[in-house]
Amino acid sequence: MEKLKKWFSLSTHPDERIQQIEMKIWAQSGIIVLFIAFVDLIIRGAYLHRPFLEWAASLAIIICYMIFVVIKSILTGVYETDINNKEQLKEKLKEKMSNTFIFCFVAIGATTYKYNLPEDFVGWLSVIARFIILFAVLFGIQYLITVLAWKKSNKI
Numbered sequence: 001m002e003k004l005k006k007w008f009s010l011s012t013h014p015d016e017r018i019q020q021i022e023m024k025i026w027a028q029s030g031i032i033v034l035f036i037a038f039v040d041l042i043i044r045g046a047y048l049h050r051p052f053l054e055w056a057a058s059l060a061i062i063i064c065y066m067i068f069v070v071i072k073s074i075l076t077g078v079y080e081t082d083i084n085n086k087e088q089l090k091e092k093l094k095e096k097m098s099n100t101f102i103f104c105f106v107a108i109g110a111t112t113y114k115y116n117l118p119e120d121f122v123g124w125l126s127v128i129a130r131f132i133i134l135f136a137v138l139f140g141i142q143y144l145i146t147v148l149a150w151k152k153s154n155k156i
Contacts, residue, residue: 030065037061070145077153080146089150096142104135 013019037058044055073079083089108131118124 034062034065037065074145074149075152077149079149079153081153083146083150083153089146092146093143096146097139100135100139100142104131104138108134 013022040058041055041062044050044058045052070079080092083092108127112118112127118127
């Protein structure tokens with residue numbers, strides 16, 4: 001780890017205060033890079049309507065940053081810090097379930113309306129199946145993340 005710190009010019013100073021200041025500088029510079037990538041994505045992708053390959057790198061930077069932050073916050077136990085016991089965990093999961101249900105209902109409803117309503121029984125069954133699959137996948141991901149974060153923050 002010390003070699004990696006030296007390679008990226010992070011000091012291995014014994015003073016913890018100086019190390020925190022350096023880490024704050026690195027975090028702020030990461031936010032600036034994320035902001036520049038986001039502005040590039042908006043200008044080239046949304047405003048100028050350039051081809052995808054011109055702004056794909058900016059999109060990749062934003063996605064990688066978001067994934068890294070979420071994974072790091074889950075593994076360090078700072079995601080969902082307001083959950084202290086099983087009752088609060090159950091309450092949070094109920095809240096996430098209702099939010100996911102509403103999101104899935106609106107998303108499936110909007111896409112069904114946009115691409116015409118089904119005209120037969122099989123069409124309606126496919127709409128219901130898409131809703132169930134979308135809900136199961138999204139809530140499953142949220143459930144795993146919330147339970148893992150709760151276990152990490154409570155050291156269970």
